[in-house]
Amino acid sequence: MKPSCISLMTDFGLSDEYVGVMKGVIASINPYAQVIDITHQIMPQNILQAAYTLWFSYAYFPKNTLHVVVVDPGVGSDRQIIALKASDYFFLAPDNGILSFILNKFQCSAVRIDRSEFFLPNVSDTFHGRDIFAPVAAHISKNQNIENFGSIISSKSLTTLSNTGPYVKNKQVIGKVIMSDRFGNLITNISVKDMNQISSKDDITIQIRDTKIMGISCHYEQVKKNTLLAIIGSKGLLEISVNCGNAKHELGVEIGCQICIK
Amino acid sequence: MKPSCISLMTDFGLSDEYVGVMKGVIASINPYAQVIDITHQIMPQNILQAAYTLWFSYAYFPKNTLHVVVVDPGVGSDRQIIALKASDYFFLAPDNGILSFILNKFQCSAVRIDRSEFFLPNVSDTFHGRDIFAPVAAHISKNQNIENFGSIISSKSLTTLSNTGPYVKNKQVIGKVIMSDRFGNLITNISVKDMNQISSKDDITIQIRDTKIMGISCHYEQVKKNTLLAIIGSKGLLEISVNCGNAKHELGVEIGCQICIK
Amino acid sequence: MKPSCISLMTDFGLSDEYVGVMKGVIASINPYAQVIDITHQIMPQNILQAAYTLWFSYAYFPKNTLHVVVVDPGVGSDRQIIALKASDYFFLAPDNGILSFILNKFQCSAVRIDRSEFFLPNVSDTFHGRDIFAPVAAHISKNQNIENFGSIISSKSLTTLSNTGPYVKNKQVIGKVIMSDRFGNLITNISVKDMNQISSKDDITIQIRDTKIMGISCHYEQVKKNTLLAIIGSKGLLEISVNCGNAKHELGVEIGCQICIK
Numbered sequence A, B, C: 001m002k003p004s005c006i007s008l009m010t011d012f013g014l015s016d017e018y019v020g021v022m023k024g025v026i027a028s029i030n031p032y033a034q035v036i037d038i039t040h041q042i043m044p045q046n047i048l049q050a051a052y053t054l055w056f057s058y059a060y061f062p063k064n065t066l067h068v069v070v071v072d073p074g075v076g077s078d079r080q081i082i083a084l085k086a087s088d089y090f091f092l093a094p095d096n097g098i099l100s101f102i103l104n105k106f107q108c109s110a111v112r113i114d115r116s117e118f119f120l121p122n123v124s125d126t127f128h129g130r131d132i133f134a135p136v137a138a139h140i141s142k143n144q145n146i147e148n149f150g151s152i153i154s155s156k157s158l159t160t161l162s163n164t165g166p167y168v169k170n171k172q173v174i175g176k177v178i179m180s181d182r183f184g185n186l187i188t189n190i191s192v193k194d195m196n197q198i199s200s201k202d203d204i205t206i207q208i209r210d211t212k213i214m215g216i217s218c219h220y221e222q223v224k225k226n227t228l229l230a231i232i233g234s235k236g237l238l239e240i241s242v243n244c245g246n247a248k249h250e251l252g253v254e255i256g257c258q259i260c261i262k
Helices: A018-029 A047-060 A100-105 A128-143 A192-196 A247-251 B018-029 B047-060 B100-105 B128-143 B192-196 B247-251 C018-029 C047-060 C100-105 C128-143 C192-196 C247-251
Strands: A005-010 A034-039 A066-070 A081-086 A089-094 A108-113 A150-153 A167-169 A172-180 A186-191 A205-208 A211-214 A228-232 A237-242 A258-261 B005-010 B034-039 B066-070 B081-086 B089-094 B108-113 B150-153 B167-169 B172-180 B186-191 B205-208 B211-214 B228-232 B237-242 B258-261 C005-010 C034-039 C066-070 C081-086 C089-094 C108-113 C150-153 C167-169 C172-180 C186-191 C205-208 C211-214 C228-232 C237-242 C258-261
Touching: A005 A018, A005 A047, A005 A128, A005 C018, A018 A034, A018 A128, A018 B005, A018 B034, A018 B047, A034 A047, A034 C018, A047 A066, A047 A089, A047 A100, A047 A172, A047 C018, A066 A128, A081 A100, A081 A128, A089 A128, A172 A192, A186 A192, A186 A247, A186 A258, A205 A237, A211 A228, A228 A247, A237 A247, A237 A258, B005 B018, B005 B047, B005 B128, B018 B034, B018 B128, B018 C005, B018 C034, B018 C047, B034 B047, B047 B066, B047 B089, B047 B100, B047 B172, B066 B128, B081 B100, B081 B128, B089 B128, B172 B192, B186 B192, B186 B247, B186 B258, B205 B237, B211 B228, B228 B247, B237 B247, B237 B258, C005 C018, C005 C047, C005 C128, C018 C034, C018 C128, C034 C047, C047 C066, C047 C089, C047 C100, C047 C172, C066 C128, C081 C100, C081 C128, C089 C128, C172 C192, C186 C192, C186 C247, C186 C258, C205 C237, C211 C228, C228 C247, C237 C247, C237 C258
Parallel strands: A005 A034, A005 A066, A066 A089, B005 B034, B005 B066, B066 B089, C005 C034, C005 C066, C066 C089
Antiparallel strands: A081 A089, A081 A108, A108 A150, A167 A172, A172 A186, A172 A258, A186 A237, A205 A211, A205 A258, A228 A237, B081 B089, B081 B108, B108 B150, B167 B172, B172 B186, B172 B258, B186 B237, B205 B211, B205 B258, B228 B237, C081 C089, C081 C108, C108 C150, C167 C172, C172 C186, C172 C258, C186 C237, C205 C211, C205 C258, C228 C237
16 A cells, blocks of 8 residues: 655744654554654744745645645644645645635635544644644545544635735736745746736846846756746746845845836 | 664764764664654753753653663763663663753663663764764663663652752742754743742742843744743743744743743 | 655855755646755855755655755856766756766776757756756656767766865864855865874864864764864764854855864
8 A cells, every 4th residue: 555645834843843743643643644844943823924835845745645734823823734635635724814815726625623532632722734734644544534634614614815816907917025035036826927018038038126137048057157037947937036136135125025027 | 563763863064974874873783763853953062951851852752762861071082981761761861961861850770871782882082972882772762671781770869950940949840941043043951830929920030141021922923023932932041032033032042041930 | 656856056046946846847747756955055156165055965866866966157158067867866957077086096987968959849048957967867867868958978078077176284284174064164175084094083182274273073062051072973984063053154164174183
């Protein structure tokens, strides 16, 4: 039998024992589960970053992977924990918008996780990752029928984030920087399809603050070292980079900064 | 056969190849062992932090897990390496106090690791994690009888840390901050049981430096955003937090800072 | 059947989803592969650091491990991706010098990876880790015959780094700091064999900037706390350390700093 796969994404970091303990709980219940970390360095409580990161990752995992996301500022309050079956994947997360892009794209079956016999015996007020998410994930990975773990609900009732996409105004596409990565690449929410609404890829101008970049490069080394470029990155989105350098530091911009294309 | 589980905790960090090499050695000897990281970000040579982190983690792993802790300022000197069987778990660590809480709580069988046929052929002076801990751990995970790996010794002879608990004075519980986490939560050494010695949970006052917090919250969102609160955290200990914020930065306190409860 | 082992080393860091996605791709193709991280914190685009780290790590893994290194400033350009069979191991990396030490030491079979039926269907310009390295690695781990994945080439044609070793001048060995680790240990490119060219280990003087260290210690605790020492580290190379301290901060030196021995 193939191992069943569980991916983990949290804002717990790797300095504390939190992630290790979650994996200990999973291994106690399903020693055959294959656990893969997406990242644990989501900025604390940053639901939007987690939603994007999940969206850019989920489809590269084996079919039937259970993606578990614990970025959960509402832990211990009455926010719900939900499981989804969508496309060929399963998802387990708090109902706080993390699953927005999945919910918007796919027809989903949804369950509110409320059968406490699958939780650890003593549920703390602050660490549902260990006490609820990990044991429920391990049980789902053995059973793969989310309906056994709670009450069926309408996916229409679930929380989604709004205003995440770019828009067109005066023949310009107005988007924003949604993430930066370790290399200082600035990832925008503007896709090739968005750009095609106003122009061909070749005679495009990208403006970020006072800086203008002409045209889209095909790879980093197409420009000189330490030079700014625009490129279609691995997520299919426009990215601003510096060849062998760091665009985030170079431009001094933060997540949310506006990008304008004409 | 279920995979046998080895947990790893070190102060090696993740920037160097040290942890990866330990896992390579383990996989060479027991390719079926399941290795789970607790954390590798223990502050360099911080034995107390490692002791607490192990104490808060070990019981969430599968029974018979071997917990390996390498925080080892005495590497290469005549400090001993010991294996313990305690409760339903195994432990492998230098004899420097890391196992204090385990030794204080459980009746333990102890072995001094001295059978060099289980070490790598060339033992360096500086990296026993690779040359001794990893190969011995892999062999124990196959054999699960620690007596095969060295001389039986009395667990009474082993190093333990002192003054780790809080105390009561003038009807106040005096404790301290023992850890902080990625969210800036300040974890104290004061348990619910300690607090019950002087007061009921409801009309308690917590003082840290000049700041007073009244009462214990049940979850973070019980107070407004960016507001201090006290809460019983997931370790069963009193924690000082800021809802959607960072108590460590807010209060500017360090590990060891005194906490006073009345 | 034993799991086949794949090691991963990149400069992707752990904050982004890049490493997790590579593991998802591998698990999709070979769910039985055992993936072990060497490190993902190679400094961005630092080929020399990656080459050294691989050299110090590869031999501690199970025979037939496939070592995958993605430090790849030329991604998307016409640089080649190569697979090697050398000694008892396999290697997959861009042809940019990362494999220098392997190529210099062993007789190698080499293949240029060019059979795109083993790539993901849509290859991006910026993330060959996901689109080429991960799927090819997973297929090699199932097949273990690199000749199936591209054209045989001469290993003599591959890129190697030069001037990596120390040299002798005026009865002194002149080397340099090649790495520092989390503890601030300064690792040099000077081996015991290099030192034996000029002196016996006992009456040696090590000079780094204006600081002189007399003799080689056997372990850290041989000197007082917070005192500088020289020691033969776990890589068989001379290291400069501070007992319970940080030599890198103490001396304020960077990678590349000259070390002189007489």
